[in-house]
Amino acid sequence: MSTTAPFTAAGTGSLQLEYVSSHQMASQPSAWWQGVLGVVGFDEPPNIDRARIPVTASMVRSLRAGDLCEVWRVASPGVQLSSGSEHGKIRCRYSDDLLFGALSIAEQAIDARSEAEALQRATESAYQEIFDLLDDTAHPHVIRIWNYLPNINAQTGGDERYRHFNSARQMAFRKSGRATMGTVPAASALGSPAGSPLSIYFLAARRPPKMIENPRQTSAYHYPPKFGRHSPIFSRACVWGESGGSRLFVSGTASIVGHETIHRGDVIAQTRETIVNIGALLEQANRIVGSSRYSLDGLKLKVYLRHPSDLPDVEATLAGLLPPAASIVYLQADVCREDLLVEIEAVG
Numbered sequence: 093m094s095t096t097a098p099f100t101a102a103g104t105g106s107l108q109l110e111y112v113s114s115h116q117m118a119s120q121p122s123a124w125w126q127g128v129l130g131v132v133g134f135d136e137p138p139n140i141d142r143a144r145i146p147v148t149a150s151m152v153r154s155l156r157a158g159d160l161c162e163v164w165r166v167a168s169p170g171v172q173l174s175s176g177s178e179h180g181k182i183r184c185r186y187s188d189d190l191l192f193g194a195l196s197i198a199e200q201a202i203d204a205r206s207e208a209e210a211l212q213r214a215t216e217s218a219y220q221e222i223f224d225l226l227d228d229t230a231h232p233h234v235i236r237i238w239n240y241l242p243n244i245n246a247q248t249g250g251d252e253r254y255r256h257f258n259s260a261r262q263m264a265f266r267k268s269g270r271a272t273m274g275t276v277p278a279a280s281a282l283g284s285p286a287g288s289p290l291s292i293y294f295l296a297a298r299r300p301p302k303m304i305e306n307p308r309q310t311s312a313y314h315y316p317p318k319f320g321r322h323s324p325i326f327s328r329a330c331v332w333g334e335s336g337g338s339r340l341f342v343s344g345t346a347s348i349v350g351h352e353t354i355h356r357g358d359v360i361a362q363t364r365e366t367i368v369n370i371g372a373l374l375e376q377a378n379r380i381v382g383s384s385r386y387s388l389d390g391l392k393l394k395v396y397l398r399h400p401s402d403l404p405d406v407e408a409t410l411a412g413l414l415p416p417a418a419s420i421v422y423l424q425a426d427v428c429r430e431d432l433l434v435e436i437e438a439v440g
């Protein structure tokens with residue numbers, strides 16, 4: 093290994109996503125920890141005594157396995173990561189190629205005249221901090237970003253909180269001079285319980301990903317104004333890395349065809365439609381990598397249910413569509429349209 097370069101090149105193919113319990117995590121060897129970019133707990137931040145590793149929580153409740161954590165790791169032997177640092181509100185850790193970052197902002201702590209203004213300020217400052225950090229660390233390309241905002245469907249100041257979030261997110265992209273369509277990150281935006289902080293985590297890279305849109309769906313950044321004055325800024329999916337070791341990031345995907353929600357009130361049909369949408373993204377991804385590298389069988393899925401009582405129906409539906417050994421984490425979260433009962437994101 094080179095001792096002069098600040099970090100050993102990670103090799104783009106070595107980015108791993110693992111779901112492990114905090115118990116399993118505690119018994120990992122230091123070689124495993126050496127490559128950990130960041131750890132995400134669901135209900136609450138996991139209790140990890142590794143001060144330098146960014147640890148966060150989405151605050152959404154896990155519906156099955158108790159204390160699973162989402163671990164993002166670079167698995168190249170001998171990889172050297174930055175030691176983990178704080179930049180304003182962001183905690184991050186990075187290799188030459190990849191950066192994981194996380195931040196949480198309590199809206200209540202923001203000086204504003206209204207709830208809507210506090211949420212917008214929190215969102216804009218979060219994104220501003222992220223973009224500033226990435227300019228500094230030379231990982232300018234956001235690949236994937238996860239947004240968890242409390243009470244996502246609640247009305248305030250004459251609009252839904254998700255829509256205020258969308259306005260502020262779009263403003264932050266514009267102010268930083270970033271594109272607001274085309275080369276925008278893959279993303280998820282979900283509701284966390286009232287009183288939670290706005291919680292955002294992300295992966296960024298030195299080299300750009302290849303963005304993917306879904307031919308069955310209107311691009312989110314082209315949604316008509318009836319879904320909000322400012323469109324959501326995200327791509328349906330992206331592929332990052334060299335073809336042999338690339339990773340596919342599928343954004344939060346739901347039962348939307350064109351720009352309309354379909355199968356209102358029918359969680360089973362919504363689940364099926366969502367898997368058809370993910371299938372369409374897999375096809376696009378395979379076209380980009382020039383092989384049949386990606387399939388439903390190889391995905392790690394995160395399934396968000398609005399109503400925990402829908403879990404048996406959704407599990408049974410997915411059991412009919414996915415292999416028995418599929419990696420699926422079920423979480424309770426409000427989805428960003430009131431008529432959506434389920435949303436699924438994936439990594440391949």
Ligand code: 3EB
Nearest residue numbers: 279280281324326343344428
């Ligand atoms: C949709 O397709 C469902 O606002 O970042 C999915 C993924 C959704 C990301 C976001 C929203 C977002 O419009 C909602």
